[in-house]
Amino acid sequence: MGPKKLxxxxxxxxxxxxxxxxxxxxxxxxxxxxxxxxxIGFTDLKGLGKTxxxxxxxxxxxxxxxxxxxxxxxxxxxxxxxxxxxxxxxxLLALLLTAWFTNQxxxxxxxxxxxxxxxxxxxxxxxxxxxxxxxLFGYPMGPVNDLFQMLGIADGPTEFLRDKWTAKGIISFxxxxxxxxxxxxxxxxxxxxxxxxxxxxxxxxxxxxxxxxFHITLPSLRTIMLFTLVTSLIGGMQMxxxxxxxxxxxxxxATLTVSVFIYNQAFSGSYLYNRAAAASMILFVIIAxxxxxxFYLLRDKDAGKLKKQMRELKKPRRQQGGQRHET
Amino acid sequence: xxxxSTLVGRTVSKTIxxxxxxxxxxxxxxxxxxxxxxxxxxxxxxxxxxxxLLPSTYLISNFKVFEGKAFNPMVGxxxxxxxxxxxxxxxxxxxxxxxxxxxxxxWRLRQPFFTFIMAVLMIxxxxxxxxxxxxxxxxxxxxSYFPLILPAxxxxxxxxxxxxxxxGALSIDIVNSARIDGANEFxxxxxxxxxxxxxxxxxxxxxxxxxxxNNLFMPMILLTDKAKxxxxxxxxxxxxxxxxxxxGAVYLGxxxxxxxxxxxxFALSKYIIAGxxxxxxxx
Numbered sequence: 001m002g003p004k005k006l007x008x009x010x011x012x013x014x015x016x017x018x019x020x021x022x023x024x025x026x027x028x029x030x031x032x033x034x035x036x037x038x039x040i041g042f043t044d045l046k047g048l049g050k051t052x053x054x055x056x057x058x059x060x061x062x063x064x065x066x067x068x069x070x071x072x073x074x075x076x077x078x079x080x081x082x083x084x085x086x087x088x089x090x091x092l093l094a095l096l097l098t099a100w101f102t103n104q105x106x107x108x109x110x111x112x113x114x115x116x117x118x119x120x121x122x123x124x125x126x127x128x129x130x131x132x133x134x135x136l137f138g139y140p141m142g143p144v145n146d147l148f149q150m151l152g153i154a155d156g157p158t159e160f161l162r163d164k165w166t167a168k169g170i171i172s173f174x175x176x177x178x179x180x181x182x183x184x185x186x187x188x189x190x191x192x193x194x195x196x197x198x199x200x201x202x203x204x205x206x207x208x209x210x211x212x213x214f215h216i217t218l219p220s221l222r223t224i225m226l227f228t229l230v231t232s233l234i235g236g237m238q239m240x241x242x243x244x245x246x247x248x249x250x251x252x253x254a255t256l257t258v259s260v261f262i263y264n265q266a267f268s269g270s271y272l273y274n275r276a277a278a279a280s281m282i283l284f285v286i287i288a289x290x291x292x293x294x295f296y297l298l299r300d301k302d303a304g305k306l307k308k309q310m311r312e313l314k315k316p317r318r319q320q321g322g323q324r325h326e327t
Numbered sequence: 328x329x330x331x332s333t334l335v336g337r338t339v340s341k342t343i344x345x346x347x348x349x350x351x352x353x354x355x356x357x358x359x360x361x362x363x364x365x366x367x368x369x370x371x372x373x374x375x376x377x378x379x380l381l382p383s384t385y386l387i388s389n390f391k392v393f394e395g396k397a398f399n400p401m402v403g404x405x406x407x408x409x410x411x412x413x414x415x416x417x418x419x420x421x422x423x424x425x426x427x428x429x430x431x432x433x434w435r436l437r438q439p440f441f442t443f444i445m446a447v448l449m450i451x452x453x454x455x456x457x458x459x460x461x462x463x464x465x466x467x468x469x470x471s472y473f474p475l476i477l478p479a480x481x482x483x484x485x486x487x488x489x490x491x492x493x494x495g496a497l498s499i500d501i502v503n504s505a506r507i508d509g510a511n512e513f514x515x516x517x518x519x520x521x522x523x524x525x526x527x528x529x530x531x532x533x534x535x536x537x538x539x540x541n542n543l544f545m546p547m548i549l550l551t552d553k554a555k556x557x558x559x560x561x562x563x564x565x566x567x568x569x570x571x572x573x574x575g576a577v578y579l580g581x582x583x584x585x586x587x588x589x590x591x592x593f594a595l596s597k598y599i600i601a602g603x604x605x606x607x608x609x610x
Contacts, residue, residue: 014512015434022425025480029459030450036458051465100344106337108344116596117352119603123592124359125541127559128584131566132362135577143361143377150378177354182603189604230449238453241543245563259453259544266457267548277457284454291449 034284040277048271062278072279074253075261076286078168082243082257083236085172086179090232091225093176094183098221099213101184102191104199106209115188118181126178130245133174137161164254167247171255174242183228190224191217226298230291237287258283359585366579373574385575392576396564397553400583403561410475410546410557411539418479418535419528426489427520430497441490448483453544460548470552475545485531488606492527493520530602533595537588558584 041062043053056062066072097118101111108114121129136143140157148154160166194217202212240259243249249256249264258279266276360380365373369385393399428434429441463474497520505515521528543559550556556564565580592599 011432011512012434015428015432015437018424018428018432018516019440021421022481022486025421025478026447026483029474029478030447030455030481033455033458033462034450036462037455038458040457040461045461049464051461097348100348106341106344108341108348110348112597112600114348114352115600116593117355119596119600120355120592123537123599124585124588125543125559125562127541127543127562128581129358131562131577132358132581134566135574135581136358136361138377141374141377146377181355185600185603186606192604234449234451238451240453241559244543245566262453262456263544263548266460273457273461280454280457284451287451287454 037277037280040274041281043274045273045277046271046275050271050273053274062274063282066275066278066282069275071253071256072258072261072282075256075258078243078253078255079237079239079257082168082172082175082239082255083233085169086175087229087232087236090176090180090183091228093180094187095218097180097184098187098191099209099217101188102217103209115181115185119185120181121178122182124178126241127245129174129178130242133170134161134246137170161247162251164251167251167255171242171246174246175236175239179232183232186224186228187221190221194220223298226294230294230298233290233294234287237283237290359589362578362585363582365575366582368575368578370572370574373578377574386579389573389575389579392570392573393580397567398561398564398570398580399553399556400558400561400580402554403556403558403584404587406472406555407540407558410472411536413472413476414479414539415532415535417476418482418485419532421480422482422485422489422531423493423521423524423528424516425486426493427497427516429486429490430493431499431502431520444483444486448487456544456548459545463549469549470555471549472555474549475539475542475557479535479539482535485535488531489524489527492524496523496527530598530605533591533599534602534606537591540588 040053042059043055045051045053058064100108101114137145137160139145139159139161142157144160145154145157148158149156160170198216198220199212202216207215238259239257240263243255243257244260244263247255249260262276262279262283265272265279361378364379364382365377366389367382367384367386368379369383369388372379372383372385425444429437429444459474460469463469463471468474501519502515505519510518540557541559542557543563546557546560547563550560562581562584565577570577570580
């Protein structure tokens, strides 16, 4: 009697009540600003301290102007290049280290210490890292220049930060260096989540470490790797702190990313909030489309596989049923 | 013969692995080590040789360079502490509350609400920056800490993590017996559910705090008053021309902004690494 009576009291309203703070904060600080940004994209809002605006006669004027702006195109290209040059080595090194750290036959010592050290750069303020690397690559005096001359790699000091591709490369390296540890820890956790029976079976069948890695570990990590890819992409497209403080988009816009472009449009020069808002929306759409594509690939295959399995499970049952009917 | 060669092969491969791992470990430490050593060295010393593995004696004189300049690590530290502390407390409390609403109650919009949280998890934060700035400017909240603290109330990723934890940790029987004893729902959440969530709160608190502490974009567009600057904005001042020749001071400034993070990281590294691994179990 007791529990029944308890159930008849409805607590459902507390589900709503306890969700109110989250929903309110989301609406005020995320949903409304996105909507407002979108609106500003269609207006003439510019100039320091201005908040009043009129809608433009040609509503797409800002979007067209941004899309055709060579700086914006350059920033899109730079963002893509820097992200790809960081992500590919990052995931490859993380996979290699994952294979080493989870190899049961050849256990490495001090794994805990290595993990702590590999992850460390991730927790340090990106702003600090940007300026630190700027100082490390100083010219004509700087630790990297000194090191290169000490090791005999270079004869005289090199002006690293003047070269466009070196500058891009260093930013890619910083991103790679900050994130491979995190990716590795995530992948190792993924491997530890794989059913141990799979590895035991492979052991009994006499599979080599390499075969185990390529035929069991890697396929099982597919979902986690795609998830890493999506989060890294969303983060990478918004890259701001490091390109902004490392060389402020230079030399000659070689490290100008989309976020730095947006910042510079809105908060320097003639304070073009409307153009910056339009650029933000374009970036939003690009990120949404790219993650949409990746999620589609991720979901479709898994769901497809599941459907196939279900069908296969159903088939024999149906046949059996049919046979039963016949007899 | 064959056995011996595989044994040699194994030793070689193991050695290579250790060499690579040690190289990467040095790569992680080296930039910060050079930074900290140069923070104690004079400008002339650094100009002669900018790499030193040992400290020198110019720490105090480097520190004096900051006197009367805009870069003020103490002010930055205090401001960042207030903002990151406030954002962490609010984020943790309300994420737990939202997660509890999602786990403990049967309400019609529960599933749609959870789907919604999963969808907004991926919203890139920076694309709303211009609207956010204009909105805050209109209501006079630039140079205020509120726009940097209050948004933490809606932290979808943290809600998701708390929900996953609560699904495994919460026993509805405890809640029901508290109800029979006449406790109201708010009391149950604050006194019974929150203590259960302590381990999850600790992990998430670290990440929330560090995330807020390191944030540059929002504080940079909202705070114009130098007395309100956060640590990352203080760091950005070190790029200025006044420090072009004061190498020791620049390194010291960078070191001061990193030290608190190092202390937190090495004290809690075990939990942080475990937290990163846990966070990956998002499927």
